[in-house]
Amino acid sequence: MSETVLRARQLTKRYNRHLALDRIDLTVRKGSIYGFIGQNGAGKSTLMRIAAGLAHPTSGSVELFGASEGAKLVTARRRIGTTIETPALFPHLSATENLEIYRLQQGIRNRSRIRETLSLVGLADTGSKKSAEFSMGMKQRLGLAIALMSEPDMLILDEPTNGLDPLGVVELRELLRGLNRETGLTILISSHILSELDQMATDYGFIHQGRMLEQLSASELQTKCRQYLHIKVDNPELALSVIRKGLLSAEYELEPDGSIRLYGGFKRAGSVSSLLFSAGLEIEQFTPVGEQLERYFSRLIGGAAYA
Numbered sequence: 001m002s003e004t005v006l007r008a009r010q011l012t013k014r015y016n017r018h019l020a021l022d023r024i025d026l027t028v029r030k031g032s033i034y035g036f037i038g039q040n041g042a043g044k045s046t047l048m049r050i051a052a053g054l055a056h057p058t059s060g061s062v063e064l065f066g067a068s069e070g071a072k073l074v075t076a077r078r079r080i081g082t083t084i085e086t087p088a089l090f091p092h093l094s095a096t097e098n099l100e101i102y103r104l105q106q107g108i109r110n111r112s113r114i115r116e117t118l119s120l121v122g123l124a125d126t127g128s129k130k131s132a133e134f135s136m137g138m139k140q141r142l143g144l145a146i147a148l149m150s151e152p153d154m155l156i157l158d159e160p161t162n163g164l165d166p167l168g169v170v171e172l173r174e175l176l177r178g179l180n181r182e183t184g185l186t187i188l189i190s191s192h193i194l195s196e197l198d199q200m201a202t203d204y205g206f207i208h209q210g211r212m213l214e215q216l217s218a219s220e221l222q223t224k225c226r227q228y229l230h231i232k233v234d235n236p237e238l239a240l241s242v243i244r245k246g247l248l249s250a251e252y253e254l255e256p257d258g259s260i261r262l263y264g265g266f267k268r269a270g271s272v273s274s275l276l277f278s279a280g281l282e283i284e285q286f287t288p289v290g291e292q293l294e295r296y297f298s299r300l301i302g303g304a305a306y307a
């Protein structure tokens, strides 16, 4: 079984009469990139703040690197880097100067860590350029550098893609993937846009109105969102042989009821149906099935809202 870095059990947070988190269970595995998905106000920041020790839960518990209370939990929290409530950047200072101030504030002895960290986030060549002149993406990277200065084992990033243009989102994704791959860093990252974390997250948790709706791995999500043509004909064996001959590299499954799932067949629906017709097959059903990631998310929260 893989090691767990963060585990929330029945985590609940109440602000007066408002229930921001309602008995949340969440597990972040070591070395994973956990995509925490929810609309604005769903409770993502609240959970992250509790995990980082910036807020107290009303009830329930948090376990970090195996520690769940007292001094051990405080020590475990030193292994986290986060962009929540990190100090504001000094706009008139360069990236190196900003990190130097942070290094002194935090008592980090190793001065060469500044250069290392700037290389990690791709800001090593920014020289004396003031952070005020940085693009939004560069500012995000500098914020990330601050979070990485103490060589954390886990990063907690609250909506880091906010304000980035599509290219900036792709760059951040590549950067985080690289850090995860090369240093084994575990990352908990939130977003209200599921597709932004696609091709990056290894695990997902969906939160809505303070409740965890679903937690699943990236491959489970892909399977759920995989698109296929559902085909039912009078002679499935013949249909399969026609498909095999007519469509190179066709991926399909024969269901117990004799229907066929032809994966990725959406775009080729026209040629598939004419192939089947030409073979004299009688088509009883021919339906595209599956959905886009974003639609999956809206259906999930729609279901929760109307349950």
Ligand SMILES: Nc1ncnc2c1ncn2[C@@H]1O[C@H](COP(=O)(O)OP(=O)(O)OP(=O)(O)O)[C@@H](O)[C@H]1O
Residues within 6 Å of the ligand: 015, 018, 019, 020, 038, 039, 040, 041, 042, 043, 044, 045, 046, 047, 159
């Ligand atoms: N300090 C607070 N006092 C009162 N209510 C709060 C406080 N912090 C958060 N809330 C409420 O708790 C709910 C969850 O907020 P939270 O910030 O965790 O959501 P979120 O998913 O991070 O959304 P966003 O992306 O908008 O930050 C919201 O309804 C919010 O208004």
